[in-house]
Amino acid sequence: MTDVAIDPDRVLGNLYALREIGKYKTGVHRPTLSTQDIEARQWLVDELNAIGHAAQIDGIANVFGQSPASDRVILAGSHIESQNHAGWLDGALGIVYALEAATVIAGSETLRGKGVDVIAFADEEGHFNNFLGSYSFVGELDETAIDQSRNRTNGIGLRDALSSAGLAGTPRLVMERQRYEGFLEAHIEQGDWLESEGLDVGIVESIVSICQYRLVFEGIQNHAGTTRMAIRKDAGVAARNLLQRIDEAFLDHSAPRTVWTTGRITLDPGAPSIIPGRAEVLFQFRDADPDKLEELHNVLHGLVEEDNSTGPCRVSIETISRSVPAVMDPNIKASFDQAAEQHTPARHARMPSGAGHDAQIIARHIPAGMLFVPSIGGISHHYTENTSDEHIVMGARVFVSAAARLLSSA
């Protein structure tokens, strides 16, 4: 299909245009429902209208641009807001690729009657609530949740923020599932794997599950000067020892892409001369394989049980959350593979997504797939986040080509 070629200058130009909205150093500051965010959404509405889509901002601030096509349609998009003072590509890349796919395919003779609806979800980044827009679009966000959400930075209620953005009373759109062949989302990798492997694009196998736990250690708080080492029940030392054993066991049991993280350790009372009587640890692990997740969950609980039977402190474990891996659609993955092999032979690979994305919410309802481009140095959520122009352009080629394949296949 020679008439689905992307325009590299348009892709880069659109990304540069978005970067101007809320520009912060070499990145952007475009939190959900800020004036910058609404300006970016309005920019997208205008771009979509310009290619003949019917575009609007709905009642949760999702931008939805409907193609006039009705034969075969794909949904494509990502989010458009950023983390605070963060990078220019996180979210924006997927928006611009979707816009490029919609533009190219709207102008394609070969794909007449076929089209790409574009969506810019609201608040994937969770200024108010993670995946607010995608939950709303699949009909899983109720009004009470909106009433209760507040901005994590400034405490402003979501209702007030929607109202200030002029969206009070605007209806929320819900996805017409039967309309779509599937959902495509592109994103920067946010890790360094593609770069380290010398690859141009990654095709996401599945979006990992996150299993989060709270470990609480109870020892005996005591005087750090008068209590001999032999009789101490130091909750902090107990926490350290168990975390060390978890590390060793996870090294044995993990798959190559398993990750595990201790994000917080709190010793109580936290004073220099008091032996901690209590310690609390936030621990999580991620993997794309449900069996591996189950295995690690059991390894963790086995270690906690063992620790409890040997002492000297009592340890309890509470599951904070366990999500299910979102497996990407085989057909969409195959289209990405083929498009990648066409444009950049052998410089692509399947990979898991370690981060969460809107695609994991949409994948519960329609087939979904994701394409990753390399992040320079693996940096994201920081204004220095970047991807080379070559990789941005190559990603767009593969993305639009895969969309065209999905639309043209019978």
Added chain:
Amino acid sequence: MTDVAIDPDRVLGNLYALREIGKYKTGVHRPTLSTQDIEARQWLVDELNAIGHAAQIDGIANVFGQSPASDRVILAGSHIESQNHAGWLDGALGIVYALEAATVIAGSETLRGKGVDVIAFADEEGHFNNFLGSYSFVGELDETAIDQSRNRTNGIGLRDALSSAGLAGTPRLVMERQRYEGFLEAHIEQGDWLESEGLDVGIVESIVSICQYRLVFEGIQNHAGTTRMAIRKDAGVAARNLLQRIDEAFLDHSAPRTVWTTGRITLDPGAPSIIPGRAEVLFQFRDADPDKLEELHNVLHGLVEEDNSTGPCRVSIETISRSVPAVMDPNIKASFDQAAEQHTPARHARMPSGAGHDAQIIARHIPAGMLFVPSIGGISHHYTENTSDEHIVMGARVFVSAAARLLSSA
């Protein structure tokens, strides 16, 4: 000396009387300069006046009761305030023993012309400032420090608190060094060593030094989902690993009574899905032997240096404080030994003090010595803190007997 026998009922009765002032469950709540604290101090003034001492509360709330004796004089005492909602014996025991010594010796024909001055220091427990009263009494507390001190619980300034207690404008007393043979302080052990060894009293060899450090680990903050384990620079893991190595090295290098404690660990930013880019650790160790302290200081710095050369995180160490062990006076220790051997043969031993005491401040100026009695279960700074009546009485016997020996020796 048959006429220096203590009155066990008076000793216990005085302790019971003090326990009524600020009674809290089976302990007391008598924070520095509270109405309860001032009531306790006034009680002591009255008791001292009743035995013919000239007693007063000075401008920092030290109670000082001067014996009419001028031949040979000993200073004895401890602190009278408590930690918040804490035990009945911490401080009070040393006050009541000092009062008993003063009472018995004031009435002794054999020791005519000799006496015991009694002091109840203000704020050893540090509601405003650790060792406030003892620093004042040795002339090492300036007016600026008083201006700047605030109550750690309620934020009230020390000046205001002194004023509310009616002490504004009252002069602060400074020790007449040449008046004293030495200073004697009795205290509960606050640990479980005497109990575990089946001993009745402990004679303090020296009060340990506390060496306190801040360890800062700098790694790279990153996404807990997209950053592979192999390339992480997790400051929290680095902290845990070094603390583990410190533990192992200290087990090799420590003396039997060395103690070391990690009181606080802070991971930054402390979020469940972010790899900590920075970790801060408060670490301390204590020992009574200056050579051992120096050795451990060097071991610690060696490990930090080694860790820095191997990576993956940068670690820096800052010395927060290094005190000097306060060695107790050999002559006073010998008097305690002899008195203990007389009253409870072979059920006494030399030991370090793992906690700080007013005696360490006084020891810089005049000879000082300390006597410990067992703490049941090693508990202190808690309302369940206790010592058996037998041990309280035995401690008083040894304490007063040692004071008499010091006063009668040529």
